[in-house]
Amino acid sequence: xxxxxxxxxxxxxxxxxxxxxxxxxxxxxxxxxxxxxxxxxxxxxxxxxxxxxxxxxxxxxxxxxxxxxxxxxxxxxxxxxxxxxxxxxxxxxxxxxxxxxxxxxxxxxxxx
Amino acid sequence: xxxxxxxxxxxxxxxxxxxxxxxxxxxxxxxxxxxxxxxxxxxxxxxxxxxxxxxxxxxxxxxxxxxxxxxxxxxxxxxxxxxxxxxxxxxxxxxxxxxxxxxxxxxxxxxxxx
Numbered sequence: 001x002x003x004x005x006x007x008x009x010x011x012x013x014x015x016x017x018x019x020x021x022x023x024x025x026x027x028x029x030x031x032x033x034x035x036x037x038x039x040x041x042x043x044x045x046x047x048x049x050x051x052x053x054x055x056x057x058x059x060x061x062x063x064x065x066x067x068x069x070x071x072x073x074x075x076x077x078x079x080x081x082x083x084x085x086x087x088x089x090x091x092x093x094x095x096x097x098x099x100x101x102x103x104x105x106x107x108x109x110x111x112x
Numbered sequence: 113x114x115x116x117x118x119x120x121x122x123x124x125x126x127x128x129x130x131x132x133x134x135x136x137x138x139x140x141x142x143x144x145x146x147x148x149x150x151x152x153x154x155x156x157x158x159x160x161x162x163x164x165x166x167x168x169x170x171x172x173x174x175x176x177x178x179x180x181x182x183x184x185x186x187x188x189x190x191x192x193x194x195x196x197x198x199x200x201x202x203x204x205x206x207x208x209x210x211x212x213x214x215x216x217x218x219x220x221x222x223x224x225x226x
Contacts, residue, residue: 033214042201042218043156058213090155098144098163098205101214103155 002026006091006104013081013111021076021107023091031094032074033058033101034066036087043090049074050097081111114138116204118217125192125224132188133220135202139183144205146214147176147187151198159187159200192224 007022025032033048035058045058049068063085065077074093078085088108092101117136125131137145144163148156160169165180173190189196199219206215 035216040218043203043216045213045215048213059215098161098214100146100158100161101148101156101203103157105155 004104023074025093029093035090114215116217122221135185137204141207146203148201
């Protein structure tokens, strides 16, 4: 099992550009989440999904879109990148509500 | 926004010392409390998931307790080793009408020195 995979590992964008961060898991987990990690802020939830076709907003959803067309994939789209979105992004999955989160390796994004 | 607080923010101990950290969270509508270990340049890895008041979990030299009535959890490390150096995160899962989300604290950064 590869677990949770994320691509790319590093990305530099210019303000206003759009891009998609990819996340996939091969554990057949229903729950998937996107977090961002900023110094002194811990991990903050951006969006989450409780199953294919079902998504909801987390604590800091503005500027991001998600979709969940399959159980395996949960991409995060930045619509128009801003310097405030410079962060490390982690995708995670869990079997069910409140269960252990399995994290991907992270994507370090810099927006100039 | 749910408040999950961890203390201390950072800690320096000597090899062989025992240490403990605190995680506090709202006690109402509690569902689960998680502890994660996060090494630099890696991803967080789960240590424990606890759901019941009075739960105690142990993995090697690391153990955790849970008090859901007063809203706190302790993480203990016995005989700290340099490889225990990491950030320890707690996260709380609360059942709310607006959705069921895991909220993380900002972590306790542990440095174990020789």
